[in-house]
Amino acid sequence: MTGKKTKGSQDITPEKKVEMLEQMIVIRHFEQKVEQMFMQGKIHGTMHLCTGQEATAVGAIGALEAKDKITSTHRGHGHCIAKGSDIGRMLAELLAKETGYCKGKGGSMHIADLDLGNLGANGIVAGGHPLATGAALTSKMKKLGYVVICFFGDGASNEGSFHESLNLAAVWDLPVIFFCENNEYAMSGPIKEMINIEHISQRASSYGMPGVTINGSDVLEVYEATKEAAERARSGQGPTLIEAKTYRFKGHSRADARKYRTREEEKEWITKKDPIALFKKSLIDEGVLSEEKAQAIEDQVQSFVEKAQGFAENSPEPSPESLQEDVYA
């Protein structure tokens, strides 16, 4: 794909599209498994599910090259999976096992895979902005040619480090894409009550960078917008702010009665804007996918996730000696 100028979904191969759908389904099933295991008491602590937001993770990361990097958020399982992480090791981390990505010491909010260019999920809202900016500075100073996507939620756009980082990245023309997954609620706070502008993407203009608002339920639209931003970044034209409108189908974390929104609103999104259902339908309509093939993918993913669960559950606990390991390099 490199070297070839891709513009628009027409340029994506059918294989790539099916692959993206498959990834989205993996994310959906993974989150279902996590929820189930949490309810069974197998996972302790907390978890933030990205069910409903599969298109932003898969679309954005799908537009990247392997050498590109991401920073993720507390709602980061989808980003990890889209960046190619092993779901067995992810589940093992959620079960706090030694084989987990963080040796059982990070948990859901801190999964990182530096080898794959995943600089890690971050439990601090807008904690990733300065880090992504710094990683982009490395790319620029060492002429490594990679770009960095900084994922964040709508809530993070009100943090100081969001604004400081956008400014810094803009004045230094750093190859970074600030990717806002606007799922309408900052924990329980409706974004309309949290900002006094129509779109978060408008904030880009204050820092002299382009800002776009896109449909986050449409994986191909996400792909295209990110592709364009990545090309800008790679060619030395600096950062872009992308705002993808999306929705989390589940609560903020599991113990969330979701009193701040109506069941009708949820139903509207779940029935009409489910990114997986929409994408699947369009691929079937396009003739790229058959119903049978779609079902086969579902079944395949199901057993893939079951296998990951088996691996995670059969993994050992971290040793007591590991308590103080890795505090210092």
Place this chain on the structure above:
Amino acid sequence: MREITYAESVREAMSQVMRADEDVFILGEDIGIYGGAFGVTNGMLDEFGPERVRTTPISEAAITGCAIGAAMTGMRPILELQFSDFITIATDQIVNQAAKLRYMYGGKASVPVVIRTPAGSGAGLAAQHSQSLEAWMAHIPGLKVIQPSTPSDAKGLLKAAIEDNNPVMFYEHKLLYGMKGDVAEDSYTIPIGVADVKKEGTDLTVVATSIMVHKTLEAAEELGKENIHIEVIDPRTLVPLDEETIIKSVLKTRRALVVTEAVKRGGYGAEIASMIGESEAFDFLDAPVSRLGGVDTPMPYNPTLEKMAVPQVGDIVQKVREMLNRA
């Protein structure tokens, strides 16, 4: 050997390392043409250019996090935080990111960043530009904390800090920048975590940090006239702390006084004092382990009040006499 100032020594350490290692660069507010608020980076822009002597917006959170992100991905940044008081704005990035990333990512990341920052009072800069807040950072697992007191220590420790693969807080002292001392011309390191006995003595151990090392040495002169011989230990590094050197000294003198400029309550002096109390030196103590530290007040602007707010030579002399029942 020649004499250079503390500021020159810090600059020399950075320049020597930057000449040898392309990955090392410095960023911070006004460090380019201006040369930094205290002139520490004077002339570095000319030698290394604006890519490697990077003047930043006034944006402590972003520039600190940016340095951390760059460190995670292969650079070895030195961040000059203009005043250590401004660490409040950068604290999330230092405490929740730099210090934690390696541990919470299961040992995969390393964050070789040095945050240099001037601390301390005495320059008439009042409450928001005169604090000694090193205890905050010393409290955080994952950070190393250094407080050099002499030009020669500053140079060797800074090189060690840059070469270290962990986030290192490097607290300089504003009043020490102009202080001259013998400094070797070659590039050298002083290992992090090794205390220095600045003066040997028999009657009482004073553990002093940063500028208090010099005040204590002055006090030692005066006490010597009264035939009181104190031993002066400069930990140089707060984290990791060279406990062994301190305990060994206290076992010898049986009395320990800790002197810091930072406000006494909750300061790092308390950590050193309790470390002594918990050590095998306890059974040999012949007086309560005591502390001298800053008064419980924001730093006042008035020069007389400002002096009163932190320990002075006379305070140290008096305290030592009291501890020896010679008051």
Place this chain on the structure above:
Amino acid sequence: MAVEILMPKMGATMESGTIIRWFAEEGEAVEAGQMLLEIQTDKVNIEIEAEAGGILLKKVYVHDDEVPVQEVIGYIGKEGEEIPAGKTAESNQTISSGTSEGSPVMPDLTKEQIDIDERSIRRTPAARHEAQKQHVSLRDVFGSGPEGRIHLQDVQDYVLQQQSSVPRVTPLANKIAQDHAIALDEVSGSGVQGKVKKQDVQDYMQKGSRIDAIPSLDQLISSTESVEEVKVEGMRKIIGERMVQSVQSAPHVTLVSEVDMSEIIRLRKALLPIIEQRTVYRLSYTEIILKSVAMSLREHPDVNASLQDNVIRRYTDVHVGLAVAVENGLYVPVVRHADRKGLCELTTICKTLAQAAREGKLTNEQISGGTFTISNLGMYAVDAFTPIINQPESAILGLGRITEKPVGIEGNVVLRPIMSLSLSFDHRVMDGVPAAAFLTALKQKLEQPFQLLI
């Protein structure tokens, strides 16, 4: 198979949830994802979706029930499907750990005692360390620090001063003391800086040659010069309760016998320098009597017994307690296997225990497990008394002073150093004969100490 509906765990702190309402009835068909019931956690009310479709077969719990997390609250399955046998709730009753056995002697008073004892003296750790090393009581040391805090230098000064003031005895007094086997450090000197003179030694002897006993008992005698009200608490209270209990539960009988101590005095005099050289401690009568008692007990296990819960236990191991007076009370440190130990070892043990008792440093182990007790009032003008048994032991021996008394020997009246033994025993445990036999055996050993070699 029917699918279990579990009370979900909604967070780390959630231990149980309360069912607010079910949205479906038993027998009703439900779809996967359908709202099934609403629960209340410590944080929120939350709706639970059905994980699987089917018939709601059973509600194990109904509304208002508080259910632990992960407990089955219902089943979904096919029509007519069998429900698995209900889980039995695991009993959370904790098994109480065995109650600790009543300690036979003074319970945990040590700590309390410590606080009012030497440790209340203001001193630095270095001073305490040095005092211990030099066997110096901090009570005697002047503290030069703030509020009289004793520093290392103060202890060192004291030791120097002590050393320089040696000898503290006139040569003549020294000779008399040696001839009479009197420990000089027990004689108070009337000379300059407490120098011991001839008269002091003679005065001391006149007070009655004393058993070199466990010291500090003089502290037991409180001032009677004026009325002082002392609240009965702490150690005093415990001693009182225990004494009442012993007297009320055990019918005490006290047997008294007089012993000629001539041989023991000779024995002590002969062994004193040898043991002192080996152990640095001075042999007292206490240790010799202790040894004799222990060996007699071994031969008379009837007396080396306890009574608890209607069971009499006779011990083959002999652990003898020694009553040691301290301020406002007494301790009974125990010498274990006293019958198997030589006089060197016994001397060291007794001196160390007595010291620890006075310093309030006895461990619980050191004051428990005794099978018999010796109480010595021989340093006072006491001939015989009725000691009270230290329960659950069943006998106690009281030692009186040694005084010269006229004794008829082979038709002649001669003066001999006589000491009386007072043996109290618990008549529930033994009768008069075995107690008398024990006392006789002890008397024989004391009068013919070569028997101790057997």
